[in-house]
Each structure stands twice: as structure tokens, then as C-alpha cells.
Amino acid sequence: MRTALSTLEVVRPRGLKQALEVLARARDQERWVPLAGGTDLLVYLNAGGFDGRRFLDMWGLRELRGIRVGKSAATLGALTTFREIREHPLMRRRFPALVSAAAEVGAWQIQNRATLAGNIANASPAGDSLPVLIAHDAVIHAQSIRGMRNIPFDQLYRGYRDLVLERDELITAVTLPYPPARSVAFFRKVGTRRAQSISKVVFSGLIAFDGRAGVTHVRLGYGSVAPVTLRARHAEKALSREAPSPESLERAREALHRDISPIDDIRSDREYRLTIAANVLEQFLRGAHPGFAGRKASRV
Numbered sequence: 001m002r003t004a005l006s007t008l009e010v011v012r013p014r015g016l017k018q019a020l021e022v023l024a025r026a027r028d029q030e031r032w033v034p035l036a037g038g039t040d041l042l043v044y045l046n047a048g049g050f051d052g053r054r055f056l057d058m059w060g061l062r063e064l065r066g067i068r069v070g071k072s073a074a075t076l077g078a079l080t081t082f083r084e085i086r087e088h089p090l091m092r093r094r095f096p097a098l099v100s101a102a103a104e105v106g107a108w109q110i111q112n113r114a115t116l117a118g119n120i121a122n123a124s125p126a127g128d129s130l131p132v133l134i135a136h137d138a139v140i141h142a143q144s145i146r147g148m149r150n151i152p153f154d155q156l157y158r159g160y161r162d163l164v165l166e167r168d169e170l171i172t173a174v175t176l177p178y179p180p181a182r183s184v185a186f187f188r189k190v191g192t193r194r195a196q197s198i199s200k201v202v203f204s205g206l207i208a209f210d211g212r213a214g215v216t217h218v219r220l221g222y223g224s225v226a227p228v229t230l231r232a233r234h235a236e237k238a239l240s241r242e243a244p245s246p247e248s249l250e251r252a253r254e255a256l257h258r259d260i261s262p263i264d265d266i267r268s269d270r271e272y273r274l275t276i277a278a279n280v281l282e283q284f285l286r287g288a289h290p291g292f293a294g295r296k297a298s299r300v
């Protein structure tokens with residue numbers, strides 16, 4: 001049954017410090033649920049069965065807004081919306097895979113409200129931005145009144161929808177190091193249709209080459225193929241330090257089976273997901289370097 005709004009309590013802190021104090025005071029009592037764009041939380045409330053009754057509305061917290069351009073990295077405030085990501089010139093230039101993911105999160109109405117930190121904290125294995133954060137070695141900044149800590153994104157989830165965040169911690173920002181020189185980034189979401197679907201498989205990759213050393217850097221992030229978004233380390237290993245070739249591609253496809261463990265569910269089945277996960281990897285690699293298709297590179 002739909003949750004009656006009259007039963008809910010909402011506080012709107014004036015600043016980040018006050019927000020963190022509210023969370024800290026309630027450490028041993030009923031929790032204040034952080035509320036950002038509300039695109040997940042309001043759906044849960046509408047469906048009923050969500051047990052949170054107290055909400056900390058963060059929408060007005062200026063400290064959590066904006067994209068800061070640094071020398072070696074960009075830092076996105078927790079409340080950065082997918083529309084802001086799509087439209088930011090630096091994001092378009094340096095993080096095209098994240099821009100592609102942002103463009104596939106729902107429609108404009110959702111992208112205007114949905115935040116990056118909300119996508120992260122909601123922790124759906126199908127969250128579209130999450131494989132990109134893996135591919136880019138994102139670092140999550142989590143803050144409480146006890147201070148700030150930095151969590152590498154690939155260590156954020158303990159299990160299905162289970163984050164290492166403490167009850168009184170907020171995600172305040174996400175840092176993305178700039179990709180290595182001459183790297184190629186990729187994003188691909190496979191759903192039931194081209195737009196506004198939940199992923200059956202979602203993938204992002206980042207790869208860099210050196211003429212002699214072959215693959216010098218590779219990150220492969222997958223969603224919807226395990227209880228958490230994950231890094232495909234075996235497949236990465238099959239590619240690292242190898243010259244791009246059809247054989248190394250085939251080894252990576254095979255190694256991928258040791259990284260992912262998709263399930264049958266209402267959106268897809270295990271076999272389909274295994275095949276598609278390997279196919280999108282192949283699509284990425286062939287597009288990134290002609291050597292994976294068995295052709296000679298004219299320029300590396």
C-alpha cells in the first residue's frame with residue numbers, strides 16, 4: 001500500500017554541517033534517510049513497504065553541488081544531476097562514457113533530478129553510472145561529523161544493496177581521475193529497447209595502448225551480471241600487457257566467465273547475459289584497436 005505522506009517527517013538542513021549533525025544525533029535512534037533527487041525514494045514510497053519515516057532533504061545543500069575541474073581529476077558534488085553531467089564541457093571531453101551513461105538514465109525529467117550519489121547509494125546492480133565509475137577508478141568521499149574518508153568505488157559494496165557507509169555518513173562527492181593519454185572509453189547498456197529500460201547488461205571499459213607494450217591500462221566494469229556492480233579482473237588480466245589480437249580478445253571473453261555470475265530474473269536469463277556480456281566486451285575492444293579484429297594498426 002502507498003505510504004501516507006502525512007506520516008513522514010522531513011528536515012531541510014541549512015548547510016552540510018547541520019545535515020551531518022542531524023545524522024549523528026540519530027545514530028542510535030530511527031535513522032534519517034538522506035533524500036536527494038527522490039527518483040528512487042519516491043518510487044519506493046509510492047509502492048509502499050519502505051520502512052523509513054524520517055527524511056533529510058539535501059536538495060538545498062550548496063556544498064554538495066558543482067563539478068570542480070582539477071589538475072589531475074574532476075570532482076563531482078554528490079548532488080550533481082545526470083543532466084549536469086551530460087551538459088558539462090569537461091565531462092563531454094574527458095569522460096564521454098559517463099556522459100553516455102547519463103544520457104541513458106530514464107528521460108529528461110529523471111535526468112533533471114536524479115543525482116550521481118543517489119545512483120551510487122541506491123546500489124542497484126543495474127545502476128547505469130556504476131560500471132563507468134569502475135572503469136574510471138572513481139573515489140567516493142564520505143563524510144560524517146567524525147571527518148571525511150575516501151573509498152575506492154570498487155570497495156564500496158559489501159553485497160547486494162549493502163554499502164560500507166556508516167549510518168551517519170553522507171556521500172559528499174565523487175572524484176574521477178583523468179584517463180591515461182590515448183585511452184579509449186566505452187559505455188553500452190543492453191535493455192529490452194533503446195531508451196528508458198532497465199539494463200539486462202550494462203558495461204563500461206577504459207583501455208590504453210602503447211605501441212611496444214601493448215595494453216598498458218585496462219578497466220572493465222559490469223552491471224546486472226552479479227549482486228553488485230563489479231570489476232572484471234580476470235578479463236582485465238587476460239588483456240594486460242598483451243598486444244591486441246583476436247587471441248587475446250578470445251582469452252578475455254573466456255576469462256569473463258570467472259568474473260561474473262548472472263542470474264535468471266524477470267528481465268533476462270543467465271545464458272543471455274553471459275553471451276551479451278562477452279559480446280559488448282568484444283564490441284568495445286574491436287572499436288578500440290584494429291588489432292583485436294586481426295588487422296594491423298595504422299597508428300597506435
Ligand SMILES: Cc1cc2nc3c(=O)[nH]c(=O)nc-3n(C[C@H](O)[C@H](O)[C@H](O)COP(=O)(O)OP(=O)(O)OC[C@H]3O[C@@H](n4cnc5c(N)ncnc54)[C@H](O)[C@@H]3O)c2cc1C
Nearest residue numbers: 036037038039040041105106114115118119121127128171
Ligand atoms: C522513471 C525512472 C526511470 C529510471 N531510469 C533509470 C535508468 O535508466 N538507469 C538508472 O541507473 N537509474 C534509473 N532510475 C533510477 C534513479 O533515477 C537513479 O538511481 C537516481 O540516480 C537516484 O538519485 P536520486 O538523487 O533521485 O536519489 P534518491 O531517490 O533521493 O535516493 C536514492 C538512495 O540514495 C540515498 N542517497 C542519496 N544521496 C545520498 C548521499 N549523498 N549520501 C548517502 N546516501 C544518499 C538515499 O537515501 C536513497 O537510499 C530511474 C528512475 C525512475 C523513476
